[in-house]
Amino acid sequence: MKIHSTSRLYIAVYLCLMLVFNFFILNSAVAQEQEEKELKLPLFNLKNLDGIAIQNSEIMEKVVVIDFWATWCAPCIKSFPALIETENSYKENDEVIFLYVNTLESANRDTAYIRNFLLSKGFDFQVYMDTPQAGISLADQLDITTLPHKLIVDKSGVIRHRMTGYSGSDEELINDLTTKINELLAD
Amino acid sequence: MKRRRLLWILVITMGIVQKDEPEIPMYFDLPFQVGESFSRSIVGELMEDDFFAPITIELVSDKESPKFYTSDIKTTVCDDEICEIMYIKLYWDLVGEYVGYDTVSHHPLTKFDHEPFTKTDYARLHELLQNEGSILKFKKKEELIDKEKVKASDVVDGTTGATALEIKEEVVEGALYSSYTLWHLAYNGKIKNRLTGKTQSLLDKKLIKYLLNSNRTGYKLFAFQNFQEDDYITYKEYWLSSLENDIPLTRKYIIKNLPERIWTTASVQEAVCKMFTSYDVNTRTYLLNKLEETVQLSSKALEYISNDLTQMNRNQFRHYLDILSKRDTLTELTLANIRKAADDKSFKYAYLIEDYEWIN
Numbered sequence: 386m387k388i389h390s391t392s393r394l395y396i397a398v399y400l401c402l403m404l405v406f407n408f409f410i411l412n413s414a415v416a417q418e419q420e421e422k423e424l425k426l427p428l429f430n431l432k433n434l435d436g437i438a439i440q441n442s443e444i445m446e447k448v449v450v451i452d453f454w455a456t457w458c459a460p461c462i463k464s465f466p467a468l469i470e471t472e473n474s475y476k477e478n479d480e481v482i483f484l485y486v487n488t489l490e491s492a493n494r495d496t497a498y499i500r501n502f503l504l505s506k507g508f509d510f511q512v513y514m515d516t517p518q519a520g521i522s523l524a525d526q527l528d529i530t531t532l533p534h535k536l537i538v539d540k541s542g543v544i545r546h547r548m549t550g551y552s553g554s555d556e557e558l559i560n561d562l563t564t565k566i567n568e569l570l571a572d
Numbered sequence: 573m574k575r576r577r578l579l580w581i582l583v584i585t586m587g588i589v590q591k592d593e594p595e596i597p598m599y600f601d602l603p604f605q606v607g608e609s610f611s612r613s614i615v616g617e618l619m620e621d622d623f624f625a626p627i628t629i630e631l632v633s634d635k636e637s638p639k640f641y642t643s644d645i646k647t648t649v650c651d652d653e654i655c656e657i658m659y660i661k662l663y664w665d666l667v668g669e670y671v672g673y674d675t676v677s678h679h680p681l682t683k684f685d686h687e688p689f690t691k692t693d694y695a696r697l698h699e700l701l702q703n704e705g706s707i708l709k710f711k712k713k714e715e716l717i718d719k720e721k722v723k724a725s726d727v728v729d730g731t732t733g734a735t736a737l738e739i740k741e742e743v744v745e746g747a748l749y750s751s752y753t754l755w756h757l758a759y760n761g762k763i764k765n766r767l768t769g770k771t772q773s774l775l776d777k778k779l780i781k782y783l784l785n786s787n788r789t790g791y792k793l794f795a796f797q798n799f800q801e802d803d804y805i806t807y808k809e810y811w812l813s814s815l816e817n818d819i820p821l822t823r824k825y826i827i828k829n830l831p832e833r834i835w836t837t838a839s840v841q842e843a844v845c846k847m848f849t850s851y852d853v854n855t856r857t858y859l860l861n862k863l864e865e866t867v868q869l870s871s872k873a874l875e876y877i878s879n880d881l882t883q884m885n886r887n888q889f890r891h892y893l894d895i896l897s898k899r900d901t902l903t904e905l906t907l908a909n910i911r912k913a914a915d916d917k918s919f920k921y922a923y924l925i926e927d928y929e930w931i932n
Contacts, residue, residue, distance in 0.1 A: 396589045416814060455648075455655070456646075457648050457650075457655070458655040459626065459652075459655070460650065460652065460653050460654055460655060460657070489657060491624050491625070491648075492623075492624070492626055493619055493623075495619070508875070528659060530656055531581055531654050531655060531656040532654070532655045532656070533654070533655075549654060550651055550654035551654070552652040552653055553652060553653065561698065
């Protein structure tokens with residue numbers, strides 16, 4: 386039995402409509418999923434250079450500044466003094482935590498290299514390694530592709546601010562961070 | 573039957589069926605398409621201090637011969653304020669010359685304002701990567717920005733400084749550091765050494781012939797550079813043809829490296845000297861130097877050079893006359909040509925002949 390040309394037209398139109406419909410459904414679902422993923426800090430388990438781990442449970446009810454950096458990223462290193470100064474200004478406040486997370490690191494730079502690198506630059510803060518788990522790192526989960534990249538997470542674990550790059554002005558960075566942290570502390 | 577037809581329509585419309593397409597790089601200068609029959613083998617992995625990740629190099633071959641090298645590269649690009657990871661696929665020919673690039677799936681190239689490259693930007697990038705003599709070769713990263721001339725209106729690099737004027741023409745607008753990084757990868761000496769080393773290890777008669785028959789200047793030069801003494805006999809017509817038609821660098825290489833055993837043959841000397849007028853000025857000088865050092869010299873070869881004396885510059889002409897002075901025998905035609913040149917009023921170096929009494 387032959388298919389009439391009118392029927393063929395109906396089939397084609399139907400298929401096109403279905404495709405358009407599916408496209409929108411799929412896109413909105415992806416967008417929604419992405420939005421949710423962006424808001425909440427994913428589950429993580431980061432180890433410092435001595436192998437001691439930190440997890441989500443340890444930062445609950447705190448404002449957390451997470452600084453993603455790598456040894457090859459010069460702007461990251463240049464921004465450290467401003468970060469440390471801001472961190473020191475909250476030294477007495479248990480509600481604020483700074484996490485320095487080494488990520489997207491060069492393949493040939495291991496923890497020993499990173500430790501020496503920081504020492505040679507005069508930095509002695511605790512560094513956590515973003516080692517991929519099941520092939521996925523925290524940076525991957527957060528779609529971090531540029532460095533430096535800072536997240537400011539509120540007390541309920543929601544990412545409220547993303548800051549990329551470093552303008553070169555310590556003052557600007559300190560003011561920006563302080564304003565944002567204080568805003569979240571007041572929430 | 574109808575159902576099956578409908579199913580096919582559905583399947584094709586939904587794009588479930590994917591045909592294996594041949595690899596079509598965005599830019600690729602070699603004169604063939606990368607077909608499905610091409611095979612790939614890993615040449616090796618390179619990791620240097622300044623590399624972000626190991627670079628795995630693949631050799632792509634067809635049934636006939638090796639064809640080109642390629643590598644998916646993951647590298648870092650930083651400006652003063654921000655860093656990112658860049659993905660690119662680079663292509664080199666068999667002698668390690670850049671021949672093209674492609675983007676890696678899901679990683680289009682972007683500028684520093686995060687705007688994706690336009691078609692013009694991609695084309696410009698290929699153009700600048702083709703330029704082996706780019707000024708980028710001599711520049712350090714910190715010299716790319718003219719920090720003295722920081723202008724808010726300058727959007728060329730999208731960074732805090734203004735692109736140094738001399739660099740502007742050599743980079744993609746808005747992607748100064750990406751351009752710089754990619755050029756230095758395309759012409760990375762360690763990568764090139766690895767590629768040429770591999771090609772060297774594959775050299776056999778078939779591959780040498782493939783290189784010699786190619787239109788790529790670099791291929792011919794590479795073949796000559798890897799000639800064994802007997803190859804100058806086997807491939808005489810090839811090197812003679814290159815001597816006549818190739819670039820000065822190749823000509824110079826051939827003349828300088830012709831094995832003594834081959835060069836002392838009268839027929840070779842004559843064939844080389846016969847083409848004297850078609851040589852560039854430097855090749856002529858190299859040839860005259862070689863003739864001077866040669867003990868057993870064919871009179872006929874010297875005669876060929878005498879056929880167009882007016883093409884020589886002053887030094888070359890004097891050099892040639894010196895060479896002739898040291899010879900016991902010269903052909904009649906050689907002497908006739910020199911006398912003719914001496915009488916030629918339009919030949920500005922004719923006066924030099926007066927210093928050589930034996931001619932008169």
